Every structure is written in structure tokens, then in C-alpha cells.
Amino acid sequence: DTEVTQTPKHLVMGMTNKKSLKCEQHMGHRAMYWYKQKAKKPPELMFVYSYEKLSINESVPSRFSPECPNSSLLNLHLHALQPEDSALYLCASSQGKGRDGYTFGSGTRLTVV
Amino acid sequence: SQQGEEDPQALSIQEGENATMNCSYKTSINNLQWYRQNSGRGLVHLILIRSNEREKHSGRLRVTLDTSKKSSSLLITASRAADTASYFCATDPPSRDYKLSFGAGTTVTVRA
Numbered sequence: 691d692t693e694v695t696q697t698p699k700h701l702v703m704g705m706t707n708k709k710s711l712k713c714e715q716h717m718g719h720r721a722m723y724w725y726k727q728k729a730k731k732p733p734e735l736m737f738v739y740s741y742e743k744l745s746i747n748e749s750v751p752s753r754f755s756p757e758c759p760n761s762s763l764l765n766l767h768l769h770a771l772q773p774e775d776s777a778l779y780l781c782a783s784s785q786g787k788g789r790d791g792y793t794f795g796s797g798t799r800l801t802v803v
Numbered sequence: 804s805q806q807g808e809e810d811p812q813a814l815s816i817q818e819g820e821n822a823t824m825n826c827s828y829k830t831s832i833n834n835l836q837w838y839r840q841n842s843g844r845g846l847v848h849l850i851l852i853r854s855n856e857r858e859k860h861s862g863r864l865r866v867t868l869d870t871s872k873k874s875s876s877l878l879i880t881a882s883r884a885a886d887t888a889s890y891f892c893a894t895d896p897p898s899r900d901y902k903l904s905f906g907a908g909t910t911v912t913v914r915a
Contacts, residue, residue, distance in 0.1 A: 696845075
């Protein structure tokens with residue numbers, strides 16, 4: 691299995707809602723990532739988990755809360771988002787520190803209304 | 804953070820033609836990676852070239868790396884409509900574990 695699976699593919703949420711994005715990989719990768727991508731821009735790193743521990747938080751607002759329940763799963767909990775948080779959220783995984791490349795999921799298209 | 808600059812920003816070619824895009828970066832690297840992104844989808848890893856390599860091939864893709872000029876190029880030969888996508892270079896700096904730096908991307912349109 692060489693895939694990273696993200697659910698849902700699309701999500702529309704109100705500014706007072708709480709929702710979660712999910713990501714799963716079964717490649718035995720020990721690093722997992724959340725990226726945010728706005729239209730016509732490159733992906734921007736949000737969080738990195740290494741061996742199920744939060745390794746990097748790129749000064750992301752607390753309305754985004756990551757969670758890594760086990761080595762295969764990564765969640766991103768969303769609460770009180772703003773319309774400017776609307777974007778494509780990408781999950782990725784890598785073996786080690788990513789020196790052999792990353793595997794990305796298809797993304798969740800999030801719209802905050 | 805964005806380290807790479809890509810050139811051109813957009814490219815339109817006829818099916819069967821070759822497409823070349825360039826990537827320049829600022830700091831030393833472990834490797835440089837190229838990704839493809841179809842509209843609204845995730846990134847697909849195309850090819851990785853290490854800092855001690857100068858050229859690499861994968862199918863219709865040819866990547867070169869010139870570390871003295873801090874630049875790389877991606878050539879897609881005999882392009883197809885399915886190659887229509889955005890292409891991103893990403894550098895892996897030795898001083899920044901887990902932090903790929905993406906270029907701004909080149910949007911390639913292949914006309915039938």
C-alpha cells in the first residue's frame with residue numbers, strides 16, 4: 691500500500707462548528723505532516739509528527755489542533771475557523787526525515803462560511 | 804518557507820512537444836524533488852535528485868541539477884494532455900529536518 695488516504699474530500703463548515711480532518715497511511719512511515727495550500731500557491735507546512743510526537747508546529751493558530759493517535763493515523767481538529775482558513779489541506783508522510791521523498795494524500799478542500 | 808523560484812510561471816505547449824521548467828534555490832541542499840499537482844488534487848512525487856547527482860531520468864522525465872548555480876531543470880518529453888498540471892520543485896536543506904521548501908510552481912498546459 692503506497693497511499694495516503696484523506697477524508698473527507700470536501701468539507702463546508704460554519705465559523706462556530708467543530709470538525710476533524712483525517713489522514714491514514716500504511717507504508718510504515720514514521721513522519722506525518724499537515725500542509726495548507728491556498729489557490730495558485732505552494733503548500734505551506736503546518737505540523738510535523740515524528741514517531742507519534744509533535745515535532746514541528748509552524749506557529750499555527752490554536753484553532754487548528756493536530757493529533758496523532760498511532761503511527762498510521764493523523765487528525766486535524768478544527769474549531770472556530772475563519773473564512774480565510776478556506777484552503778486545500780494536505781496530509782503527507784515520509785520515511786525518516788523525508789530524505790527519500792514524501793507521499794501526499796489527495797487533500798481535503800475546506801470551505802469556511 | 805519558500806526557497807525555490809520557478810521559471811516560467813506558466814507554459815503552454817502543443818501535445819508532442821517538450822516542456823522545460825527551471826528551479827533556482829538559495830541554500831545548500833540534501834536533495835531536490837519535483838512534484839506534480841493536478842487541479843485541486845494532492846501532490847505526486849515525480850523524481851528526487853541528490854546533491855551529488857547531476858542528471859536523472861524517469862520515463863519521459865529528465866531532471867538536471869547544478870549545485871554550483873543552485874539550479875535544477877525538469878524536462879518532460881513528448882508531452883500529453885495528461886501532463887497538464889502544476890509542477891513544483893522542493894528542496895531538502897540539511898539544516899532543516901522535515902521542512903521541504905517549495906518553489907512557487909510552474910503551470911503547464913498541454914494543448915491537444
